Structures are given as C-alpha cells and as structure tokens.
Amino acid sequence: MAWATRKDWGNPYRPYLGTLVGVRDLATDIKMFQVELDDAEARKDFAYRPGQFAFVSAFGVGEAPFGLTSTPLRGPVLEFAVNKVGTVTSALHGLGEGDTVGVRGPFGNWFPLDEMKGKNVILLGGGIGGAPLRPVIHTILDNRADYGKLAILWAARSPSLLVFTEEFDDWRAAPHTELHLTVDRGDETWTDNVGLITELLDQVAPSPENAVTVTCGPPIMIKFTLLTLEKLGFTPEQMIVTLEAKMKCGMGKCGRCNLGEKYVCTDGPVFSYVEVARFLESF
Amino acid sequence: MNATTRESLLAWLDGLSKSMTLIAPQAVEEQICYRPIAESSEIVLDFGRTDLPAKEYFLPSTHVLFSIERGDKGVSIEEPSLERERVVFGLRPCDARALRVLDALFLEEEPVDPYYAERREKTTLIGLACREMSPECFCTSLGLAPDDASDVDLMLTEVDGGYAVQVVTEKGRVLLGDLIMEEWEGTLPQVTGREELPILEAEAWPQHFNHAYWAHLADRCLSCRLCTYLCPTCRCFDVRDYETPNRDIERVCAWDSCLAEGYRRIAGGHDPRPTKMERLRNRFYCKFCYYPKDFGPIACVGCGRCIAKCPVNVDIAEVLESVAAL
Numbered sequence: 055m056a057w058a059t060r061k062d063w064g065n066p067y068r069p070y071l072g073t074l075v076g077v078r079d080l081a082t083d084i085k086m087f088q089v090e091l092d093d094a095e096a097r098k099d100f101a102y103r104p105g106q107f108a109f110v111s112a113f114g115v116g117e118a119p120f121g122l123t124s125t126p127l128r129g130p131v132l133e134f135a136v137n138k139v140g141t142v143t144s145a146l147h148g149l150g151e152g153d154t155v156g157v158r159g160p161f162g163n164w165f166p167l168d169e170m171k172g173k174n175v176i177l178l179g180g181g182i183g184g185a186p187l188r189p190v191i192h193t194i195l196d197n198r199a200d201y202g203k204l205a206i207l208w209a210a211r212s213p214s215l216l217v218f219t220e221e222f223d224d225w226r227a228a229p230h231t232e233l234h235l236t237v238d239r240g241d242e243t244w245t246d247n248v249g250l251i252t253e254l255l256d257q258v259a260p261s262p263e264n265a266v267t268v269t270c271g272p273p274i275m276i277k278f279t280l281l282t283l284e285k286l287g288f289t290p291e292q293m294i295v296t297l298e299a300k301m302k303c304g305m306g307k308c309g310r311c312n313l314g315e316k317y318v319c320t321d322g323p324v325f326s327y328v329e330v331a332r333f334l335e336s337f
Numbered sequence: 338m339n340a341t342t343r344e345s346l347l348a349w350l351d352g353l354s355k356s357m358t359l360i361a362p363q364a365v366e367e368q369i370c371y372r373p374i375a376e377s378s379e380i381v382l383d384f385g386r387t388d389l390p391a392k393e394y395f396l397p398s399t400h401v402l403f404s405i406e407r408g409d410k411g412v413s414i415e416e417p418s419l420e421r422e423r424v425v426f427g428l429r430p431c432d433a434r435a436l437r438v439l440d441a442l443f444l445e446e447e448p449v450d451p452y453y454a455e456r457r458e459k460t461t462l463i464g465l466a467c468r469e470m471s472p473e474c475f476c477t478s479l480g481l482a483p484d485d486a487s488d489v490d491l492m493l494t495e496v497d498g499g500y501a502v503q504v505v506t507e508k509g510r511v512l513l514g515d516l517i518m519e520e521w522e523g524t525l526p527q528v529t530g531r532e533e534l535p536i537l538e539a540e541a542w543p544q545h546f547n548h549a550y551w552a553h554l555a556d557r558c559l560s561c562r563l564c565t566y567l568c569p570t571c572r573c574f575d576v577r578d579y580e581t582p583n584r585d586i587e588r589v590c591a592w593d594s595c596l597a598e599g600y601r602r603i604a605g606g607h608d609p610r611p612t613k614m615e616r617l618r619n620r621f622y623c624k625f626c627y628y629p630k631d632f633g634p635i636a637c638v639g640c641g642r643c644i645a646k647c648p649v650n651v652d653i654a655e656v657l658e659s660v661a662a663l
Contacts, residue, residue, distance in 0.1 A: 062446035063449075065451050066448045066451075067576070067590070068402075068403060069414075071414070077404040111578075111588075114405075114578050114580055115587055116576070117578075118604075143604065154411055229640075273607050273609070302574065307442060307574075308573060309573035309623070310593075310600070311601075312623070313609070315631055335609065335610065335615075337609055
C-alpha cells in the first residue's frame with residue numbers, strides 16, 4: 055500500500071536531484087525549504103499524498119526524513135519545514151536558493167482524507183510537528199464543501215515557534231473554520247491562550263459526534279492529547295496520529311523505526327489510535 | 338551421485354578463480370573467515386564454523402551506495418556496480434539459510450534492494466555439509482540440518498577422503514563445468530543433531546513482553562553489539578555521507594545494531610527505547626516474533642556464533658528455553 059503512489063523505484067536509495075527555489079524563515083530555527091525536482095520525469099514520478107514523507111539530502115552531510123508540508127494539488131514544488139536540531143538539519147539551514155539538494159521518496163502512508171469527508175475535523179498540531187497537517191488544512195480549504203466543521207488547535211512552546219503564522223488569516227477566514235492558538239509560555243506581545251494544547255483542547259471541548267481528529271507533534275504531546283480526547287468522549291477509531299522515528303531507509307529495511315512488529319516508515323507514519331493501542335512498544 | 342577428490346576439487350576452484358572472484362574460508366589471525374582468495378592452497382577445508390558468517394559479501398559492513406561529484410555543472414550521482422561474478426565456497430547450511438532469511442526482506446519485499454539483489458544474482462553458493470554440530474549449534478531446532486542442501490547451488494559432503502557432489506540448482510550445474518568426478522555409490526554420513534530447543538511461535542511472544550525476565554537477562558549485557566555483527570541474519574544499517582580526500586562525497590551504508598545506545602533517539606532527544614533491557618529484548622523479539630510476522634522466516638539459523646562469542650554469556654539457546662518456560 056505504501057508504494058502505491060510511486061510506480062518505478064529503480065534504485066530506491068538514490069535521491070532525485072532538486073534545486074532550492076525558495077528558503078524562508080518560518081519561526082525561530084525553523085525554515086521552509088521549497089524544492090523543485092530538476093528532472094521533469096521525476097516531477098511526474100513524485101506523486102504524493104498529504105501525510106507522506108521524504109528524505110532530504112544535504113550532500114556531504116547526509117539525509118533525514120521530513121513530512122511533506124506542501125499540498126500535491128497546489129503545484130509541483132515540494133515543501134519541507136525543517137527545524138535546526140541536528141547535523142543534517144543544520145547543514146540544510148546553511149543552504150540557500152539555487153543550491154542542490156536530494157529528495158528521496160515519497161514514503162509511508164497518508165491521511166484518510168476521503169474517509170474524513172462529511173465529518174467535522176479537529177486538527178491538533180504541536181510546534182514543528184504540526185507541519186504534516188498543513189496539506190490536510192489546504193486540502194480541506196480547497197474542497198471546503200466536502201468536509202464538516204474544521205477546528206485547528208495550534209500550539210508551540212513560545213510565540214516565536216509557531217509555524218505558518220502567515221497563513222493564519224486565510225485559515226480563520228475560511229467558512230466553518232476555527233483556529234485556536236496556545237503557547238506554553240507567552241511574551242509581552244502575546245494576548246492569546248497560554249498553556250498546553252491539552253488545556254486548550256479541554257477549553258474548546260469539540261464534540262465527538264461525527265468527528266475525526268488528527269494529532270501531530272512531539273511524542274509527549276501526542277500521548278497527553280490522546281488521553282484528553284478520550285476524556286472528551288472520542289473513540290480510538292476517531293483518533294489519527296502521525297509518528298516520527300529515526301529512520302535510515304524509509305522502506306522497512308534498515309530496521310531503525312520499528313515499534314514492535316510495526317514500522318513507522320511503511321506501516322505509518324499515519325496510524326489510528328486503534329493500532330497505536332496495540333503496539334507492543336511505546337512510541 | 339558423483340564424487341570428486343580433494344585434489345580435483347582444488348584444481349577446479351583454481352580454474353574458477355581465474356574468471357570469477359573466489360571467496361572461501363581462510364585463516365586470518367587465528368580466525369576462520371570467508372575471504373577472496375588467490376589460489377586454492379589458501380583455503381581452509383578443515384573447520385567447524387567460520388568465525389564470521391558470509392553475510393558481509395551480501396550486506397557488507399560498509400558499502401558505497403553512490404558517489405556524489407560536485408563539479409562545474411552541478412551535482413552528479415554515480416552508482417557503483419559489481420564487476421565480477423563470484424563464488425562463495427564452503428558455505429555451511431546455516432549461513433546459506435541466513436541468506437534466504439535476508440532474501441525475504443531485501444528481495445521479496447518491495448522495493449527490492451538493488452545492491453543486495455546484484456550481489457545475490459552474481460554469486461554462486463557452494464555448500465559444505467557439517468561433519469558434526471558444535472556445542473553451540475542448534476540449527477536442527479530451526480528446521481535446518483547440518484547437511485541441508487536446500488539453500489545452496491552445489492552441495493559438497495566429505496566422503497572417503499573426497500567429496501560427494503550434489504547439484505541443487507541450474508546455476509550450480511553450470512558452475513560445475515569441468516570438475517572431474519566419478520560415480521560414487523556410498524550413503525552420505527548422518528550427523529546427529531542435538532536435542533531440540535523449544536521455540537515459541539511468533540504469536541506467543543507478545544504475552545511475555547513485560548516479564549521481569551528481560552531485565553534480569555539484560556543485567557549483564559554490555560551493549561557491545563558483538564552478537565549483532567556476528568549474526569548472519571542481523572541486518573540493521575545506517576546510511577551516512579562521507580567526504581573523500583578529493584572532496585567528492587560517498588553515501589555509505591554501514592552495519593548498525595539495535596543494541597546501540599541512542600539507536601532510536603530522534604532529533605530533539607526523545608528515545609522510545611532508552612534502556613539496555615528494551616534494546617536487548619528487541620533483538621530477541623525481532624528474531625522470533627517481528628521478523629517472522631513481517632517477512633516470514635525466523636531471523637535465526639542456530640549457527641551459535643553469538644553464544645560462542647558473547648563476552649558475558651548471553652546465550653540465545655538458553656533464552657529460548659527460558660522464554661518457553663515463562
């Protein structure tokens with residue numbers, strides 16, 4: 055299933071070459087990288103869906119996996135939101151427009167956007183972890199009549215770490231769409247909520263009726279958010295998460311990302327809480 | 338069945354080595370390892386099991402996935418390829434079965450690993466039946482036998498000062514070429530197996546996941562990773578870039594081990610498997626529960642290397658017995 059979006063893999067370790075056509079700051083130490091694949095054939099091969107991920111290479115340093123934060127139907131430019139936390143991400147942060155990167159993918163499964171049609175959607179994003187939700191938001195906004203109410207709960211440790219702030223007005227302006235923000239610690243200009251996303255969730259208290267939730271963020275945030283959703287009456291079937299893991303190949307071979315018998319790269323990264331609850335190991 | 342003499346066999350191997358890479362057991366600083374050899378006199382024919390399995394010829398400890406050249410016209414990627422056909426001589430049945438175990442992941446799961454596939458495709462396997470089982474061997478508990486010919490192309494068994502020759506595959510028949518053989522009418526020697534170990538079905542493992550046994554077992558583990566590197570079926574790998582002295586870049590694939598601290602740690606510091614107990618437990622669950630569930634075969638062939646070499650006597654056979662008794 056995970057391979058359905060790409061037909062011919064050739065050498066699956068070999069990245070496509072791509073050119074950075076845009077690099078901009080999203081938040082403190084977080085940059086948005088826009089990549090156009092150099093080869094026209096590759097652009098056609100790289101058919102992906104919201105939720106999938108790809109490896110981005112900073113040649114000479116290595117590659118790391120990132121959730122695709124662009125929306126396939128909005129154009130061929132691939133977008134990755136990259137937080138500077140390790141060697142590869144630091145090397146990527148040193149690159150600029152016109153530089154060459156490698157892109158290998160798309161890997162993994164995707165959000166069940168078709169099954170979500172007709173339902174109220176609650177999206178919970180924590181920091182940079184919320185990046186894979188952006189294409190979900192775009193898809194819903196671009197097909198607004200297909201979905202019920204949309205509630206976006208968007209959190210970060212501090213105001214300067216909130217991502218996609220420049221899109222907030224568009225999100226708020228969409229019909230039947232709410233955006234709720236919170237930060238762990240505010241600053242002198244912050245007038246919105248202060249506190250964990252679980253507190254915000256308690257406060258917004260969305261109804262579980264005909265609803266589906268998608269949670270993306272750091273593991274600790276996912277764990278507590280799922281508990282809060284449970285408390286609000288959501289069933290495991292209504293809770294979707296994306297998980298991150300250290301991985302080297304993206305195709306179940308390197309052995310790095312297993313949670314018991316499941317691989318985050320090929321069985322995920324999108325899981326329902328029904329599956330998560332059955333994992334032998336904690337994520 | 339046909340048989341050949343030791344002299345004819347060695348002369349034939351010398352012939353093969355002219356057109357292909359011959360990999361055979363060789364003594365390297367008191368260890369017996371599979372090494373590319375120049376002439377048959379270097380081959381060790383008298384050995385129990387090699388100290389290292391032949392895994393490294395299919396999944397090398399380090400290999401270049403591609404090189405990246407940064408020139409005036411930008412970046413270009415060059416993939417290496419194996420230039421010669423190869424023969425691995427003297428493969429024990431357990432090590433041959435280990436390749437089948439790896440095939441289940443690298444060849445039979447999409448997408449195919451092209452490096453592994455090429456190495457497998459270009460290599461002919463000549464098996465050598467075991468004369469006896471070493472004290473640590475337990476292949477017979479895993480549905481194998483010391484004379485099992487099912488995973489090689491040609492199988493040799495020591496008989497009457499020479500070798501009985503079984504042709505197993507077409508690849509083996511083609512390789513046989515001009516080996517001088519005579520009709521042989523004896524019966525192949527039987528090797529007595531040791532008492533079979535109880536091995537739980539994959540489905541029976543999860544119920545023991547949280548048992549205190551694992552912490553007790555891991556208490557003495559040094560996280561040295563020796564068992565994973567010596568294991569013919571352990572396959573975890575890392576991928577990283579390496580800059581060559583002339584400033585080109587090589588992307589290399591290198592062995593890794595799930596026993597290593599920080600193996601699962603993600604950027605930002607979260608580690609879902611932070612303790613030694615969890616990592617050692619993962620190794621056994623991978624072999625007997627996850628791998629069979631995900632890919633088919635049990636990821637252990639009973640070669641006994643990890644038992645023989647573990648500095649603190651973590652004994653996989655003992656683990657199997659203990660888990661079955663939990």
